[in-house]
Each structure stands twice: as C-alpha cells, then as structure tokens.
Amino acid sequence: WPVFARDIEAILTLKRQHNAVILAHNYQTPEIFHTVADIVGDSLALAREAVNTDADVIVLAGVHFMAETAKLLNPDKTVLIPDAEAGCSLAESITAEDVRRLRSRYPGVPVVTYINTSAAVKAESDICCTSGNAKKVIESLGVDRVIMLPDEFLAQNTATQVLGIEIITWAGHCEVHERFTPEDIRAVRESYPDVVVLAHPEAPPEVVAGADYAGSTAGMADFVGEKRPARVALVTECSMSDNVAALYPEVEFVRPCNLCPHMKRITLPKIRRALERRQHEVTIDPAVAERARLAVERMLAVR
Ligand code: 13P
Ligand code: SF4
Helix, strand or coil, X not given: CHHHHHHHHHHHHXXXXXXXXEEEECCCCHHHHCCCXXXXXXXXXXXXXXXXXXXXXXXXXXXXXXXXXXXXXXXXXXXXXXXXXXXXXXXXXXXXXXXXXXXXXXXXXXXXXXXXXXXXXXXXXXXXXXXCCHHHHHHHCCCCEEEEECEHHHHHHHHCCCCCCEEECCCECCCCCCCCCHHHHHHXXXXXXXXXXXXXXXXXXXXXXXXXXXXXXXXXXXXXXXXXXXXXXXXXXXXXXHXXXXXXXXXXXXXXXXXXXXXXXXXXXXHHHHHHHCCCECCCCHXXXXXXXXXHHHHHHCC
C-alpha cells in the first residue's frame, strides 16, 4: 500500500503510544481492513471483541452505532469514531418514542432490536440482535409473537426461518441493500451461469430468494473461505468483495454491489487524526447506557 505508507506507519506508532486497538467492519476499504485493523468482522464479532480487549482506547472504523455499542460494553474506555457523521439509514429510521408507542400498541410483546440503532432505541428494547444471530435471538425468547425493529427486510427474511412465530415489523430500510433487485440477480446469472450468489439479509426478500445463500457479512466471508466457489457475487457493500478477494485470489468476484456512503466516510487520514487528537469521543447518557447495555448483553448471552 505505498500511497498510504505514511498514514499507515503513523497509525501503527500512535496505536502503540495510546495503547489503542482498531476494530474495523467488513465494509471498510482494503487499505484500512488489511493494514491497520487489529480486529475485523461483522457487527456481532465487533461487539464480542469490544468486550475482550484490554486496550485503553478503541477506534471504531465503522459507523456510529457500532462505536456506541463498543462504548456501551466498555463504559470506562475511550471509544473514538474517526468521523462523527458516519451514520446509518436504519439507525435513523426509528426513535425511542416510536418504540414506546409500539409497546403500548402491543402490550407484553417483546421487542427485538437490530444492533443498527441508537443507544436510546436499544434502551427501550428487550434484546438486540444482528443479522448473524437474529434467528437464535428470536427463538431464545420462547414466544409466538415478537416486534422486530427497525429493518423490515431483515425481519421478513428472518420470518422465513422462524416458522410459527409472528413478527411485527417496522418500515426501516438499509439504503445500500434496498436498492438491489431480482433483476440484478437475473443479470449476473445470465452473464455468469456458474456464479454463486450470496446476499445480505438486509436486501429485499425477493432478492434473498434468488440468492444461493443469505447471511451476515461474516457469514458470506466464511462461505467463500469454506466453499471456494470459482466465481461469486456478493450482493452487498462493494468493499466486502474487495476485502475477501484479497484473501482468495483464485476466486473471481463479480458485481452487483453498492457503496455505503457512511462507511466510506472513514479513511486512513481520519483514523490518524482520531488518534492524534483523540477525536471524536463517543459518549452516552448514563441513564440510557445502563438499559441499552442490558439489551446488548442479553444478546451476547445467546449462543
Ligand atoms: P453485519 O452485521 O452483517 O456485518 O452487517 C452490518 C451492516 O451494517 C450491514 O449493512
Ligand atoms: Fe447502515 Fe446499510 Fe450502511 Fe450498513 S450498509 S451501515 S445498514 S446504511
């Protein structure tokens, strides 16, 4: 990575000076993912690793809800996000007040909240989930009806796996995955008849139905690592293919993919500045944090 060499070198030195660890999501660009990151993974892995680290400072190379989750689990550590504006359309789609209203409309029905939400929304929830454990989390509740927020498509895709449990949904969508269409899948299969299509469950159900496998970003990476298909299409964020492709040069990666503008706000120079200036520090109102942490910890206890 010669063009990035100075930033990479500076970041590695700063990490040592600050006893810092960099947690990077699978959608980060390869020059972050393959050089300065200490831990890479999906949202679930980043939450789990945030609990295990003994660093003093956590830099979250990802979006704001991921940094907030790391802070919830490490109230005494400094958690930095290199760009405070790195948001998520799902997290924006629902407020704590919306959850309270749903609860009064469906009294007694447990609220399962996707980790792609604010701490305030998590605080109103019974338990969190990610795309990697949604089925297990819902089944762990032992009920026949749940409210699953805020990703309508993830809820609909999960409903096909938890038969006999009614799922009440919310109309939130990921702006990156909602744009995929069944036509995208038809087109890639027409161009490459042998292609194996993997989709993220934030994509619409009719897209997931046309894929060979649907799973979290870690699920997709593991699928490629285990099966090593000759040709694969990852129907998700574009950096995902770039990162996995670097690990398996014998596998050919073909499109479609879409870019997440929020994930792409994080760059090496911003990670460097975050460590130099200890910015942007994530803080959470303690009253909210306590209840939100419970929802995340209940999720982590589900195996
Ligand atoms: P994963 O938990 O599968 O990594 O998904 C996070 C995300 O933001 C997908 O759009
Ligand atoms: Fe949010 Fe979608 Fe971007 Fe993931 S890809 S951070 S769900 S907007």
